[in-house]
Amino acid sequence: MKFTIYRASEQDMINGCLRGDRGAQKRLYDTYSPKMYALCNRYLKDPMQAQDALVTAFTRIFEKINQYSGQGSLEGWIKIIVIREALTIIRKNQHFRFEAELETIENLAGFQNESDPFELEYLLHLIQELPQGYRTIFNLYAIEGFSHKEIAEQLHISENTSKSQLSRARVFLQQLLLKHDNIQTTKRNDISTR
């Protein structure tokens, strides 16, 4: 019953957006924008770029809402558009690099994760510390669930490049995690010696 109500309200929103109803557009935006803004923040480290991606993506969503067939979930359709816009901004700003230095990581030492070692904000912080190329492929493969073939098509790279960059991203995250763990251990030892 809940599902039926949800589908009905979603269909109303879609119909309103098709008519260009600003109220329906606002409802759609309020429903999906928090999730999509978090997604943009995972792909784009700069908050302003994340907002730009969100604005462009929702503008396109309202214009192309007639292309939504209704077979898949609306959220999945919106998510694909937002990811594409984020990738467009990444390509446009030429931040798509695959090299990184572990020493360039900032602000990781001051992060506290005593209650939950894999707290969401902590994990997001770790991922955001990844270089742009690593982060993009890690987001697409490990979190969104795209295959290497799909990633290669989206980013105009080969599948082997996608695979190698993903493995390097994992190693990088592991080193990042160990480094942060060492920092936390030394902090605890210092407190105990006092």
Place this chain on the structure above:
Amino acid sequence: MTFPPDKYLQGKFNNERKSPPPEVWNRIQTGLDQRKSKRTWFRSAAAAAIILLLAATFTLWQVNKPSNTNPLISSGKTNVEETTVENSNSTRPTDTEKQIATNNIPNEVNTPDPIQSNQPNKKKQNTIQTDNEISEKITSTQTKEEIPLAVTLSKPDSLAGLVTLAEEPVVMPPQTGKKIYYSAAEVNARFLKKKDTSTPPSPEKNESGIQRILDIAYDLKFSESALGELRQYKNDILSIPGKKSQGKTN
């Protein structure tokens, strides 16, 4: 500590939410309004361009439109039209009543016009109307005995008079597949020798030169002209020597 597996990360980030700042919605609204106005402007500009194009096309068509719709070039029509022709010489009404049966004219084709064959009651009046009386006679005779004439424009001299079409154009059969349709006025202007039927020919013109010479000779012989008097005078003069000879003898 090892990094968590992908499924764990997917579960964690799937429900991640972060409210965007309120100015994001304002920017979206502004962008939608701008695109809407752009779309409206583009549509109105396109509509105006189409209207201008149509108006220009119509104007050019009106300017270049031919004043006379004939000759029509078309294909698929027969190249023969039945006509009735009468002599236009008003001075010889007996000839007008004798309608020329042009079935004897060579190279004629008596294929009926498909357009007119659909209208059997409609009389084709390709007649020459020199005056009202003759035209009335023509129409009356046509209703009684309709003599078709296939006007072969390759031999326009075979026709004694002008050919006029009342309604239907006379067909010019070209040698190629296309047919050219001419109106009666054009046929007269192009192919037929125009004769001035307004003034009747003088009787002197009808007489041949030999006849005139014979008439003069007759007049001279029977002293019916000035030359006859002169001749008489000459004869009187010539008769004097005979009198002189009589006088001498006397």
